[in-house]
Amino acid sequence: MDILSVKGLKKSFGKNQILKGIDFSIGEKEIVGFLGPNGSGKSTTIKCITGLYHMTEGEIKICNYNIVKERTKALSMLGVSIEAPALYPQLTGMEHLKMMGKWRKVSSERVREMAEYTGIGHNLKRRIGTYSMGMKMRLMLAMTMMAKPALLILDEPTNGLDPQAVFELREEMEKIREAGSSILFSSHQLSEVEKLSDRVVILNHGEMIYDGKLPKDIAGTQYQIQVEPMHQRVCLDKIDSLGIQNCGIKENTTDWICFQAESQESLGKVLAEVGHVSQIIDVVKCEMNLEEFYKRIYQR
């Protein structure tokens, strides 16, 4: 069963269409990274999913509950933290946890558990107005996770967190997944997304431009070979003729060719074919990271 299903999501503010038809879904125990540059529509999508915005068109279901028609049930499956932590400056951290416990009808035992999870100890008795951004973020996360929701939506969860806290968050997210929840989280820190996610959804200008695996999980390995510059074009044609994927010239170079080989055998074929037309100066096996993948997706 899909924990979250977004179909044909469109959202306009007046004549300005922000989302132009977004489709994606999240399965059980899946962690999905939500990427896109500023203004791409990530936050708007999240606000539509959580019911803060009324969608113009489309359908959103959380655990099969329609966010419009069965809003209360759908929200009961969600734990959400959006951008800047939404907290009462006049209340203490502990009061926030207790309040959330009441709203979500969880036991006081769980409230205590989450109080410990925040790791801010005696500061829980102080008012939020005196908290640092990191402390607010930890508290917000604890409140979000309090009711063990089926789907956790975290918008920029690592904002303001120190490296230790980011590390703990990563561990916590793994635990949440193990406990049976799915997570959709957006972040501009691609390395974090790469470490945490099973899948990424990438938006640009209100359109979804990628929904799939992380580059590290995509079949095949990226290679680069250095050839004599004068033979570069011929070499490319040769590799293309072999049906090799993602073949091209490496950025800012004239003698390096990139391609993706499915196996050692296909690499051997490429080297043999290229060796006929040019001298191979060097061969490099490269792991493509999310950053490069992201760049490439945008170049497309």
Next chain:
Amino acid sequence: MQYELKAIFRSKVTLICMFICIILGMQTFIQMEVDYQTSQVDKASNMLRYEQNVAFYQEQIELNESQWDYYLNSVYRTKAQQAVFFAEHEYLKWLRNAWQECYDYIENYGYDRQEVWKLEARIAIISGLCDMSTLSYEKEGYFPATVVFAEELERNRESLRLDELTFSLDAFSNSPFMTDEDRKYSVTEYLSRKNYVEMWLDAWECPEHLNGNIASPYTFWARFFSFYDYQGIIIGSIVIMFSAFYMTECKKSGSRQLLELAPYSDIQKAGYYYKAILVAILCILCCAVGIPTLLAGVFHGFGGLGTIMWVDYENFNGWIPYEHGEGFSTVFLGKVYYDYIENGKTLPLILQEKAKITLGQFLLPASILGTIKLLCYTLLGFTIGYLGRKQGRTLLVAVLVTGGYIISQYTDVGMKWNPLAVKNAWDVTSGGTNVTWLNAVVIVLVGIGILLGVHVFLGRKKDYC
């Protein structure tokens, strides 16, 4: 709601509003105490007044005696004329002696406000009865005081010491000095006197009666809500602004988002905030009104619920308020208007349009109207704050609406349909405002209905943030 209330009461805005309201309440309380204490120690001025009255009536008596031969001993006078002249002479002597009694009482026993009031009230009642009888016009059904107030006089014969009078109250009813034409012309004055006597008899029969100068918790309420009506307007403005401002604060700090994301329906979420704001406002008002009420109760007791309040006959089941001039008198704890003012002379109080209820009975409808007005104004401010998107613009709307409320209160703009133009519950319940109590209740309830409609209609369509 417990945590929302904690947040509200830790907010600076709440504390500022509470401070202003408490200042308003205490100012009224202190003013009431000062007025009460002033009237308590006003011995010298009262003695001077009594002395002047004694001198005035002594002069009248001497004037009468100088014309003794002309009026009383003249053979040209009828027996009836002589009888009235004699009675009037006795009446003047009684008046002189009665004022002297007041003077002597203070001199001998000091200024006991309640006792002196009794002596003065007796003079007011008996002189009113005499005036009323003089103006009576039996042919048209305007009977002498002894007929109209026969039961009351019998009940209070002893306490009013009627048997001590050396003249008959009936003696003036068939005065041969007045023609039918004179009596016809004096019907309005007769009615005014009748109301005057009735009012004093009510006070006489109600030992706990209150008025604006007697300090008590209820006098404080009357002063706070009615006599100084600007205070009620300030409170109304605070209610609207506070409700709007708190909601914009919740949005600004992002804390409202927490609830928006909780698994509750739209109505539950709006209800959660509305209830919290309403409780906060009630607490603020309890401090503003409750503290002085308790203080007044502790110092002066909680008695006085039997005080007579004059209310419009049609106030609770009719739609048309009675017509009256601008001028008014405070009779006990309510406002009673004059018919009209002509050449600077105030004409009769229109008590004939009114019915009598006790203060205890009066407080119920007054509280009902006050409560629904509070619900309406809180809902108005809350709706502005809840549905507004940008803080600056929302606050501007709230300020404009509050301005509209103040203008409506002072100018009666759209008084027949505008909930903001409904005057303070105390005045509306006692009648004489531009709408009846029933009318006011309906206007405010319709206002609440419209605001709820706006909430449901716009709330469902509006995006949060």
